[in-house]
Amino acid sequence: MLVVSLAAGVLSLLLAAAAAARTGRDLIVRRYRRGRTVRRVLVAVYATLGLGLLGHALIPHPETPHVAEAVIIAVLMALGVTIALMPHFRISTPAASTPRRVLAIGAHPDDLEIACGASLARLVDAGHDVHALVMSHGAVGGDPTRRPGEALSGARFLGLASVTVHDLPDTNLALTENQMIGHIEDAIRRIRPHIVLTHSDHDQHQDHHAVHLATLRAARNHHSILCFESPSTTRQFNPDVFLEVDDYTDIKVEAVLAHRDQSGKPYMTPSVLTSTTRFRGRQAKSTHAEAFEAVRLLVNETGVL
Template sequence: MVLLEVIGHAAAALAFIVVIVLTVRRRQRLARTLSRNATIAYRSILGVSGVVALIHASYALESLVFNRTVSSPDPLYMALHSPALVALSVVLLFLVSVKLVAERSPRPRRILAIGAHPDDLEIACGATLAKMRDAGHSIYAMILTCGEAGGDPAIRLREAHHGARFLDVNEVEVLNFNDTELADQVNEITRAIEARIRTYQPDIILTHSAHDQHQDHLAVHQATLRAARNHSAILCYESPSVTRDFQPTFFVDIDGYLDVKIESVRTHADQRRKPYVSPERVRGIAVFRGGQAKTRYAEGFEVVRALASAVGDI
């Protein structure tokens, strides 16, 4: 009996240690799954798992050292074997083993996502980027400015990296071109994008639309088209500043990823007073584009070029 108790408690302690390790390794995915209460839930999982693992380990040690079983009336012993704790264990194991929403792609692709400001990608195509990553595609985010004209550049730089981590983007590069003055730097921006295309060799490029009244967005669109003049797959996403001429003909089904997009936009807390970052506005656009695409939620893109073999099913 003593040996069985030692083995039982040791196995339980090991199981919860595994939960802790998996939780740490899958922190970003859990954060996306658990949405706005992610931080509290994440710490709760670690805390509860750690305490339970420690108690089980102590009981295993006590049984091994003193060669006796733990008295069943012991309140901690009873708690460890309660239905509530068993249920909690199942919930914790489910959370750390939660499956991806997106199906894995049989042919992973490289995506170059280009934005003028730190929050542009999350607002315009955050759900698509998250879904692409979960499907196994690689994403390189290229941000041209620190957004100093719209907030504290140091904070916005940190938020750019935070947002990229939340979306699980492979790498993010924030350049230091002058916010609101990109129209005067199109040649320099073109060269920077050309260099990134040469080194990264993307299959698909995402960028701003030509139908955008923000001068920086339009400049980035023009620079991208120049830099990617020989590229076969360029899609233009929808920023809040697009005009009525923005007419998407390519849609990505983002059912299951809308809340991820909303949370990714929230990572840019410096911009929280902007009306277009509100969850209601983000959700409304997703519903509208979903209606156009005949699905629940969608993000829409204008197609500059889209070679079938390059785009595939993203």
């Protein structure tokens, strides 16, 4: 029984560790509804059972000879319940009848996740080919040696097909408008997107506004441009397009949290992120949504909303 207890305890702790690790995040949070809660529960249950079994095996308790058997049964039951219930929590997004290409353009490494991370994940799950373009390393607002890697991590977690991070001057993007236009034009030629997402005209951050203007100029001949909402948009931000993201708010939160260099900023917190999607969901007569302003939208060409 000692060997069995030790083996069951080690197995439980390994399951807890797997759920807590990045692979667990990628598997559970990215693929299951309420994934952050599910992940926390799995870690707590398996860690508690594992520590209990190891403690009982290493510190004999003659007065409770059957505790180990009970805990082993609990481990097996927890594993069985996990296997049985997980399919019911699986995110199931209808596949698009015609997959499209999407290009999302942001000023800084965390902008896209904060503004429309849930929408990007949902579009990926529907089968669309989603690409990201970031204009700066965010050197003024954080550590430029870390932030590009965090952008790659966030994009990988969301499932984006590609992310390109340029190193134009943070807080001074307006001074490099022609370079930005060139980068965006190159991306449009390469990706041939059916829809372009970018910052709003109603954004008081100078870099966000500069990217908006550069996008309009680079995509002057493009038929479908939507502008997303960032924490620095003004009261004039007036969305007319919404995408329901009920199953994707936890995914958005986890993608934002991948930007650990920015973790001290209040708009990066789960409560702020979820309250925003809940507010926009209420406007859209749904539970959670992300909001966009349409510069123009040729519906029969986009096929992604």
